[in-house]
Amino acid sequence: MVKDAVNTAKLLFVFAIAMFGFGYALVPLYDVFCEVVGINGKTGQISESTAIAGEIDTNRLVTVEFDTNVNTALPWSFKAEQYKKQVHPGEIAEMMFVAHNTSDRAIVGRAVPSVAPAQASLFFNKTECFCFTEQVLEPGERKEMPVKFVVDAELPDKITMMTLSYTFFEVPEAERVETASKNRIIDNNKS
Amino acid sequence: MSEAVIHDDHHDHDHKPTGIGRWLFSTNHKDIGTMYMVFALIMFFIGGAMALVIRAELFQPGLQYVDPQFFNSMTTVHALVMIFGAVMPAGVGLANWMIPIMIGAPDMAMPRMNNMSFWILPFAFTLLLSTFFMQGGAPAGGWTMYPPLVLQLGDALPFLIFAVHFLGVSSIMGAINIIATVFNMRAPGMTFMRLPLFVWTWIITAFLLIASMPVLAGAVTMLLTDAYFGTSFFNAAGGGDPVLFQHIFWFFGHPEVYILVLPSFGIISQIIPTFSRKPLFGYASMVYATAAIAFLSFFVWAHHMFTVGMPLTGELFFMYATMSIAVPTGVKIFNWMATMWRGSMTFETPMLFSIGVLFMFSIGGFTGVMMGITPVDFQYHDTYFIVAHFHYVLVPGIIYGIFAGVYYWLPKWTGNMYDEKLGKLHFWTSTISVNVLFFPMHFLGLAGMPRRIPDYNVQxxxxxxxxxVGGFAFGLSQLILVWVVIKCVRGGEKATDQVWEGAHGLEWTLSSPPPFHSFTTPPQVTDATAHS
Incomplete structure (x- = not known):
């Protein structure tokens, strides 16, 4: 009887430890889920050749607005060249963003993108973006960074306007090595 | 107390250990149960005192007695103390005391682990409550510990996180012990479908604990590494997402709600048949409804966060899933009503508290259904309406269930009848004041008063x-309970073995109080002697 009870308890301990692991498994699951349903500003990244191959819908124009934010802890200024741009769904468009390090130290920053409305983010893809990698700005440096994007021709007619928003954060010291290796992986995939 | 005496105890089972060692090294389920109950009572008053600070500050608009930071600590620590210090230990204490004698077992399956799971609690709460004396103050970002706010906490953050870890370990060990006991140590003839409903609700609660507490432990570990080891689970700058924490937290948090309430459901399922002098209506459906509630509780978590900007499909899914829990809960409510229907009812204190649960848990249940409706939740979210809702389910729902259990089994534990007049007085003062306390909060919430703010608009x-006024009256009423318990422990009319005329089940076949080691030879259980 006691031996059976010990076995039951062992099984339950294993279950408890597995559930601890499940808590951690929710982290990648959450990212995958957001990517699949295209929410949380997790916009798609496609190659330039795929983008060119797509069909262009010249019958309508969609307004893309550009919103730029800087986290209060980061001493940068960050602006888009224009506040908005009209594009045909399917065509590759480009917008230039300018970041300026106003401090007297070199800083590594990372931009976190988000597209609103959430429904539109499913149809918003980028072929080139400064948000794919970390950006290093020397003291006082001003850097122009292009974003190339395509609004999918499948975009529902009722969506006529969308907003692409970026927030720049300083990358904490401890993060950098890890992200640098991540970026290398992304670069390898591209080539 | 010398070591020799402890050593002797292992050989001489009729001898009860004495002195402080009896409690410190206890492996006896009854003593550990008693310690859990006393600990819960102390925590109930500590948490209650914090609630009274909140109610004193909110007596008038403007800032009166405490500064806003301390007010926020009060709301945060009140919740942590009441949930993890009062309600959960009280539930585990009742389980410890009653489950072995309800299933005809000599003790819990792992007596030493039982001792450990209790003695972790005082350490955990020393960690948590010591934060009041620290630089930066006690946790003040809400008991839900949402980042990034919680990460702004000063020295208290690691204390909060390790306290939660300890509490998690304690309750997981308690839960494992309960399942191991019930699965392996039932008396001959005590089949699963003959188990008293209190035992059933505890098996299901224990599974919920084992499945959900580790997830909370994971979430707070992520907070810890985010704060001190440079990870970015919830830090947008590092590619993380603060909303992710809310998802993980509530994946634990919603089952936690049922961890708190199911034992109380079990208690009143024992009491209502006793005082209606009828068997419980729909025993099997009660078991299945409890299991269904527990299963569904893992698929409704996002109703706590409708306003974070989920896609419509997500909101609809969580809305319908939430509504569906009302079905098994309704089954239980109607079964209790059917049990009372045409019964020979009497209204002793345990029965009064049980009927109180039935009425007032339903009030909280209905406002819960209201808030499960996504569009209207946008109005109720983070207002006093939610405060009214969860206090109706927690206080006159869950804590009344625990009170009912205490009154019901107190004569069994002590061998003396408690003072029925004082018990009834406790019930009526509590019931009047609890409604004066929480009912107006519905109006405040609907009018738009936000929760967790020390000041408010004059309207x-x-x-x-x-x-x-209701809050202070309710707090004072609880002193009656303490008096009743002390009086009953010290003496009173001797209780019979059966105690209550309509009581059935193994615990009532033992003497009152039961011997230190009960059921050394297992009893034979038949349909006639099984649950009431």
Whole structure:
């Protein structure tokens, strides 16, 4: 009887430890889920050749607005060249963003993108973006960074306007090595 | 107390250990149960005192007695103390005391682990409550510990996180012990479908604990590494997402709600048949409804966060899933009503508290259904309406269930009848004051008063004053309970073995109080002697 009870308890301990692991498994699951349903500003990244191959819908124009934010802890200024741009769904468009390090130290920053409305983010893809990698700005440096994007021709007619928003954060010291290796992986995939 | 005496105990089972060692090294389920109950009572008063600070501050608009940071600590630590210090230990304490003698077992399956799971609690709460004396103050970002706010906490953050870890370990060990006991140590003839419903609700609660507490432990570990080891689970700058924490937290948090309430459901399922002098209506459906509630509780978590900007499909899914829990809960409510239907009812204190649960848990249940409706939740979210809702389910729902259990089994534990007049007085003062306390909060919430704010618009003054008066009256009423318990422990009319005329089940075949080691030879259980 006691031996059976010990076995039951062992099984339950294993279950408890597995559930601890499940808590951690929710982290990648959450990212995958957001990517699949295209929410949380997790916009798609496609190659330039795929983008060119797509069909262009010249019958309508969609307004893309550009919103730029800087986290209060980061001493940068960050602006888009224009506040908005009209594009045909399917065509590759480009917008230039300018970041300026106003401090007297070199800083590594990372931009976190988000597209609103959430429904539109499913149809918003980028072929080139400064948000794919970390950006290093020397003291006082001003850097122009292009974003190339395509609004999918499948975009529902009722969506006529969308907003692409970026927030720049300083990358904490401890993060950098890890992200640098991540970026290398992304670069390898591209080539 | 010398070591020799402890050593002797292992050989001489009729001898009861004495002195402080009896409690420190206890492996006896009854003693550990008693310690859990006493600990829960102390925590109930500590948490209650914090609630009274909140109600005193909210008696008038403007800032009166405490500064806002301390007020926020009060709301945060009140919740942590009441949930993890009062309600959960009280539930585990009742389980410890009653489950072995309800299933005809000599003790819990792992007596030493039982000792450990209790003695972790005082350490955990020393960690948590010591934060009041620290630089930066006690946790003040809400008991839900949402980042990034919680990460701004000063020295208290690691203490909060390790306290939660300890509490998690304690309750997981308690849960494992309960399942191991019930699965392996039932008396001959005590089949699963003959188990008393209190035992059934505890098996299901224990599974919920084992499945959900580790997830909370994971979430707070992520907070810890985010704060001190440079990870970015919830830090947008590092590619993380603060909303992710809310998802993980509530994946634990919603089952936690049922961890708190199911034992109380079990208690009143024992009491209502006893005082209606009828068997429980729909025993099997009660078991299945409890299991269904537990299963569904893992698929409704996002109803706590409808306003974070989920896609419509997600909101609809969580809305319908939430509504569906009302079905098994309704089954239980109607079964209790059917049990009372045409019964020979008498209204002793345990029965009064059980009927109180039935009425007032339903009030909280209905406002819960209201808030499960996504579009209207946008109005109720983070207002006093939610405060009214969860206090109706927690206080006159869950804590009344625990009170009912205490009154019901107190004569069994002590061998003496408690003072029935004082018990009834406790019930009526509590019931009147708890409604004066929480009912006006519905109006405040609908009018738009936000929760967790020490100040409010003058238009909310009247109902806040009513609520504060109710709060102090409710707090004072609980002193009656302490008096009843002390009086009953010290003496009183001797209780019979059966105690209550309509009581059935193994615990009532033992003497009152039961011997230190009960059921050394297992009893034979038949349909006639099984659950009431």
């Amino acid at each position: 909310f003054t009247d109902w806040n004053q009513v609520a504060s």
